[in-house]
Amino acid sequence: MTGRQGVSMGGRLRSLPLHLMLLPGVILVLIYSYFPMFGIVIAFQQYIPAKGIFDSDWVGLDNFRFVWELPGSRLVLRNTVWIAFMKIAAGMAVPIVISLLLNEVRKEFVKRGIQTLIYLPHFLSWIILGGILIDILSPSAGIVNQAIKSLGAEPVYFLGNNDVFPYVLVISDVWKEFGFNTIVFLAALTSINPALYEAAIVDGANRWKQTLHITLPGMMPIIVLTATLSLGNVLNAGFDQVFNLYSPQVYESGDIIDTLVYRIGLVDAQYGTATAVGLLKSVVSLLFISISYVLAYRYANYRIF
Numbered sequence: 199m200t201g202r203q204g205v206s207m208g209g210r211l212r213s214l215p216l217h218l219m220l221l222p223g224v225i226l227v228l229i230y231s232y233f234p235m236f237g238i239v240i241a242f243q244q245y246i247p248a249k250g251i252f253d254s255d256w257v258g259l260d261n262f263r264f265v266w267e268l269p270g271s272r273l274v275l276r277n278t279v280w281i282a283f284m285k286i287a288a289g290m291a292v293p294i295v296i297s298l299l300l301n302e303v304r305k306e307f308v309k310r311g312i313q314t315l316i317y318l319p320h321f322l323s324w325i326i327l328g329g330i331l332i333d334i335l336s337p338s339a340g341i342v343n344q345a346i347k348s349l350g351a352e353p354v355y356f357l358g359n360n361d362v363f364p365y366v367l368v369i370s371d372v373w374k375e376f377g378f379n380t381i382v383f384l385a386a387l388t389s390i391n392p393a394l395y396e397a398a399i400v401d402g403a404n405r406w407k408q409t410l411h412i413t414l415p416g417m418m419p420i421i422v423l424t425a426t427l428s429l430g431n432v433l434n435a436g437f438d439q440v441f442n443l444y445s446p447q448v449y450e451s452g453d454i455i456d457t458l459v460y461r462i463g464l465v466d467a468q469y470g471t472a473t474a475v476g477l478l479k480s481v482v483s484l485l486f487i488s489i490s491y492v493l494a495y496r497y498a499n500y501r502i503f
Contacts, residue, residue: 241474254470261474270453277364278454281435284368286428292376294421297383298409316377324374328442331370332357357443360451367452371439382424383417390416426494430487433479455479 236251241261243254265271296316303309319327334340335356343353356366394412403411437456444452455475463472 237473238477240470241477243470245470245473247469257470261470262478264471265475265478270449270458273450274453274455274458277451278433278435278456281364281367281440281452281454282432284364285371285435286425286431288368288372289375289379290421290425290428292372293379293383294417296376297380297387297417298413300380300384301387301413302405313377313380316380318377319374320378322374324436324438324442327370327374328439331366331443335366358445358447360448363444363448363452367436367439367443370443371436382420386417386420387413423494426490429490429493430483432486433483 239251240254242256242258243251244257244260245251245254300309300312303312335342337343337353337355337358342356347353354362356362390413394416395408398408398412433455435454435456437454437460440452440454440457441460444457456479459472459475459479462468462475
């Protein structure tokens with residue numbers, strides 16, 4: 199064995215424990231993400247659990263046609279895209295503003311305290327937050343409607359009004375996630391050269407002009423990257439949140455693709471139809487994700503490898 203081969207073999211042996219550490223994660227991904235993909239064939243079958251995948255009758259594209267002809271299918275698609283776009287837009291704008299404001303806080307303990315408070319909702323599940331929101335927004339005893347009634351106005355049924363419910367979803371989603379998303383933009387702020395601010399101060403630039411001409415341009419690459427990568431979530435309006443907050447009264451404005459799949463597949467036991475909807479959503483999401491990576495590569499110099 200030559201010296202170069204010995205060094206190469208030694209390097210492989212040293213990296214072996216690191217590869218073994220990846221093994222549990224790889225196994226979990228295979229079990230829960232790749233092996234279940236075999237069940238996609240159910241989308242083209244009249245699937246009956248008693249017969250199984252191999253003995254169920256093949257129906258071709260009939261499940262897809264059935265879904266498209268459902269009376270509320272186009273409404274569900276519209277709700278999904280509209281709610282998802284609002285969440286993406288608000289989920290970008292609010293963390294950017296908060297990160298800029300936190301960047302102006304000079305006392306470190308105050309800054310860290312605020313960060314901790316706004317991070318906390320991210321670590322709570324939508325089951326917990328859903329119960330909190332139901333109590334807060336209750337038309338009879340909720341604190342929000344109590345305040346509205348104290349001002350002489352009529353209480354608002356936030357979770358039962360089709361005109362209000364989508365915006366409740368967006369605001370509550372932003373409240374839950376904006377603190378965690380702020381981390382990305384705060385990290386981008388640390389990469390800006392402090393000498394630029396010093397030069398701006400010498401030139402007489404105030405804080406607003408420094409933000410406009412130094413801070414925002416310095417954050418622009420990560421803003422563009424985050425915006426383009428978020429395109430993959432256009433059809434993900436948040437099943438956990440919607441499922442815990444919606445009711446039949448707001449199906450018109452709050453029913454999304456994931457909740458429709460849940461009702462068709464698990465409630466009505468139409469497994470083939472539900473799989474067809476899920477497959478169609480996955481294909482469209484894959485298309486958007488591919489487009490987002492192309493845009494991120496072109497405009498933000500983002501590379502996977």
